[in-house]
Amino acid sequence: MTSVTTTGAKSPPRILQPRLDNWPAAFILAIIISILAIALLPPKASFWVSLAACALAAASAVYNAWGRYKGGLLVAPAIALLFVMNIFPLLWSLGLSFFSYRANRMKPPAFIGLDNYEKILTDPTVWDRLQTTAIMAILTVAVQMVVGFLLALLFSKQFPLRRYLLILVLTPMMLSYVAIGAFFRYYYEPTFGLLSQFVRMFTGEPFILLATTQGAMAGIVFADAWMWSPFVMLLVLAGLVSVPKYLYEAAAIDRLSGWRQFWNITFPYIRGLLMLALLFRTIEAFKLFDVVFLLTEGGPGTSTETIAIYVYRQAIQFNKTSDSTAISYILLFTVIVLTNLYLYLANRRAREA
């Protein structure tokens, strides 16, 4: 710790001073250089130029931290790696989103300003996919919350073999998406599938779940909720075990009904955690890709195609690189909003605890 004394001299503004530790200026400079480089140079050269510019910005940020903070040394490798593997590529693609570019063509990118964004924001398809994603996320999260909650109630008490039974319930979380997708498709299959066979014992007719939009949605929601309810269960369990025992004893003395006991004693302890589970799963559900892709391919038609699949098609299958980076940035914005909300609630929970 050193003493921080504020000096009064403030002209010119800090951001305009040409010093190596003036990292905000370095960042702005780096972005300008990168954009110019992408516009003017061939892709290969522009990559190295923008990388160098960004490295300069990073160096500036580290240098700024170095003299004053020991932590800089410890944090630097992580920041550097994240910068190289995440932040730099994202910034690069931000630049790219203002260009017209396809990764599988030889043509250099052409600057088109906000056209990509305009195209996407006015494209009903994007809105439709976002709507599908929202519906699916709401449904799957709702189911997960309920099922996870009930599972947590089941496991909230100590009983013999609990440790082993818990592992059974936790297993779905550990399966790979490929297996889940393939096997649920098999479970839902009308001829060989277990579900259809089961229903047929009563109706005599094969049960064709994935034939309708609602059915396909239900199938996806069921598979995803099955996979991730244990996650909600873990969170709720954490809340349940944090309720002090004496509160229940007091409630027993006051002869509170079970429902009131739950509402007045248990619920306040798990409210924050439920909120966390809700947000965390919503953010995850927003990314829904693998299960949907393997189960329905987005069908029937495009009725279960999520935004993640849409981006996948645009970027990977159609090689519409810059269009899809623009969608990415709209998603990024959404995620930042959700993350902020998540952190806000997480912090509030931490303060309450």
Added chain:
Amino acid sequence: MTVKTMLKGLATASAMAAVMTVAGASLAPANAEEVVLRMAVPDWPPTRIMKDMFDKNYKAPSGKDVKLEIDFIPWPDYYTRLNASLTSGEQKYNMAVSDSQWLGAFIEGGYYRKVNDLIDADPDLKATLADMHPAPLQAYATYPYKSENYYGFPQMPDIYINYYRTDIFCNEEEQANFQAKYNQKLPCTPEEMDNVDWDMYEKFGEFFMRKKGEKLAGQVLDDDFYGIAYQAGKAYDFSTMQINAFIWQYGGNIWDETQAPKGHAEGVVNSPEAVKALDHYLRLTKYMPPVVKTGSMDIFKTDELFREGKVASHIEWIGFAESTINPQTSKVSDKVAFALPPGLRGEDGQIIRWANIGGQPFVIMTWSTDEQIKEITDFVKWWLSPEVQHQYAAQGGQSAIKSVYNDPKYVTYRPWNRTWAPGLDWQKDTWHIPEFFELLVQGQEQYDLAITGKQDAKTTLDNIAAFQEKLLKEAGHIQD
């Protein structure tokens, strides 16, 4: 096991792995005479057999030690993986077995090498290609489609055929019942089956759709049974291929890239003939196993249903036939026969059999060195040599070379080979343009809506036509 020991173990394992990687890299000898050709291929028997034959028999005429390193990639991931590899610039592969539709996309990207110079420089190769059936050669090698620009060589040509169950179709009781119901003979021999048109095929569907507990060919069924199946799946091209066949047979057309830039999508793609064709295609799906209503009746599913004995007949690529006659993978291995796929009976009584060609060409990547290209050319020549093609066919592969498949021996290799020569004349291909995947995906989505009963044929084709018109105009393939 404590956490500490686990972490230690992990660290040791990583260290060992690192050492192994380094050691492995340094051990690979840099033999001057060795040429490594790295090829991406889909993982299925036609490519596995090729690898096997290469390893056992191939001697490079140059005397160099030519190694073929093949990356077998699962079919469902193949396009994605190859696309990612090519666009990511890892330049890992010198050649690939590419689906024909991908030609445009990867040629425009500068990945596939034009091979006209190689053909012109080599009279033998030129002769071999001249001996090839034009339909597969154009489909697998030309871009733009049917131009003189060659980009590949056929690896494994493939067409649709009709797989059917002799134990059912030749059953006397069923024969009699069919005769009684439709006043027509139920075909039994492959020759009789060759003469089946869509109307007859529809009757198979209607006739053989049985409930659990009913009798089929003298036996009580323990499960529902269905007469017919063909592909109607949402993934990849698993409905377009079959629908194109119907459209061509009805005299309609898909957007024709050979007519570009004058040919339109609007009015062609949704012509009355095409609508009729799609209607016909959809009509037959109601006799198929219920999975068709979910949009997952892909080529793998119809194959599975047939091998599991759930359908009497299905239309499938020849590439799947081998596993159908293998008792380890098929419950019907000893009671299956093969015929030409059904078609539309024309006014002259002849069957029109237009179909969408399958199969794949070899392509060469632009970054291959001259030495590698030389070896690749030698390898391709070896592969297309009559002797090797015969050997390949004998193991279950197919050849597009006339002198090979016209050899009387050819039909004896496999029971389905009798359909090969007559089938080949009816093959056409879809688009080769770079935008093919967008066209394909949108078409598949629309067809899926029709197949799952969400919209009618007219709407479907109108939507496709409108989309294609717009997209192709933007891409400059349609100009007025």
Added chain:
Amino acid sequence: MAAGGFFRRSHGVGEAGWGRTIFAAVISFIYFFPVLWIILTAFKTMNDVLAVPPKFLFTPTLENFVGVFSRPFSAGADSQATNFDLYFFNSIFIAGSSVFFALVIGTLAAFGFSRYPLKGNDTYLFIILTTRMLPAIVVIIPIILMFRVVGLAGSYTGIIALYTAFNLPFTIWMMKSFFDELSPDVEDAARLDGSSDTRVFLKICLPQVVAGLAATAVFGLILTWNEYLFALLLSGVETRTVPVAMAQTIGGDIGVRWGLLAAIETLFLIPVILVVFFLQNHLLRGVTFGTIKR
């Protein structure tokens, strides 16, 4: 540790007896059933897999497990190696080293963030978390572009670096929450006892967060182990992981090889289950990104 005991010890809500066990066993069994069916399928012949009605009793076979590593490509052909030994090695090596590197780099960074807060600490941490919450497909587009320029596509280095970066954010968040919870007095006591800063970190701080390291490793492992999209698009011929290779069984010459797929998944599941079983007491904090204190 704070979250540690709750699986084992009875807390708050009280104890229940065998009645609860039976009820829970039924529910757990139903919940587990889809997994059980996968495992059963692994022991079935191809004919048994698609039997109608489904077979619960059958003669188990190990042919699927053998087939994972070597099988004939068509009837009558010799068995060929499938390279799955390489894929399993890749999965272990790639997941193991990326989790290990993320743990090393992330733990250092978490200690830095916790003990020597930078100006704008929260902003840094926020950016770090955001990168983790983006859909994989969004991040992967620029990464493919970058790898193609740098030439990292298909290499161990590339995919390990990517997974390390992928694991870093939540490693940092988790470990920071663990370090935040340690009493600074204990570290001062060690300083008074003659330890340097490095030794305080190694001898005092690290041993106290072993549980956190374990939880982080478990969760990182589950995520990396099953990751599909990055691996599909960025792993090369020699660096292919099991989830990607697994897709090979869904569509080749005969559609889905159910028994094989099930056998691969079963083999693939065993290591994770074991790790989770032994470390399950620490899992809770893992899944909550360390935002739950107890």
Added chain:
Amino acid sequence: MSQTGASLSLANVSKFYGRVRALDGLTFDVKPGQFFALFGPSSVGKTTTLRTIAGLVRPDAGTVTIAGRDVTDAPIAGRGVSMVFQSFALYPHLTVYDNFAYPLREAKVASAEIDRRVKETAETLKLTHRLERKPSTLSGGEQQRVALGRSLIRRPSILLLDEPLTNLDAKLRNDMRAELKRLHRQFGLTVIFATPDELEALSMGEEIAVMRDGAVVQRGTPDELYEAPANLYVATKIGSPHMNLIDATERGDAKSFDTPFGIVGAGARAMANAKGKRILGIRPNDIRLARTGDTALAATVHLIEPLGDVTIVSVEANGQTLRMVLPEQQAIGMKMGDAAPIVIDPAKIHVFEAGTGEAIR
């Protein structure tokens, strides 16, 4: 096991945290072997003072001298200072044995010697049967003793105790107080302990420094602080029940004050400046009920608090109250509102400047 204490002195030590001033020209010195108390309510800088002495905190100004050596910027090691934290700060992942051994291992002491000293320390602190346990399984008192043992084992010359007793229950406190004194006698080392509890400070400290806002306002023996508080702050912090404070004015005759209770004599005090506002501090023990014949001050009973053998009676006059301690029998029969003439011993009166609160002697 004998150690010798070192002398310590702090001169003008200041420390800022941002703009917050934690220590402000702190100055005091401690004689070798002394049992020295830092007394003051929470957040007056006691802990910061201890941490500065230990070297955990670098002062922004001033010097710290230990045994005659300036250690202001010296590293922690080599100061010969050890500290028991308020939270005990035991190493939770190590057993009691390893907690004891840790400082010795860090000092690279031979393992046989470590073993001997650990056992010896455990013996002294009656912890031999707990050596293999983890700290979290020990009771508060045992944890306290482990913390002490760990501090003593490397034979420091100065031992710092940060509120060593606040985390213990009442009974344990008494035991530990005695234990600490015993250890101090046994080892003869310099002990500096911080406490917010006046009873603790008075009963244990040989000398006490009373702190306020990061500085020492008065230091002295318990008696000195009780008898001659240097200002109102000290006066009100030391002594129980608290000293009574009443407004007063010097009458200008150099021997008496005007108060709400009447004229109060100033005793033998020299009163230089005539006329002025003063505050008189009178300890409750120094007030008694008037007997017949006394020149009494008029007051009425305001509140009666019986405490067993004594009773605290508050009397009131003209809006000011005074608390006095009466033997139980004197308070029998008293009722609120009764007239209660009182007498204050002039010699025991403390006089403070009304503005600054400084004592006038």
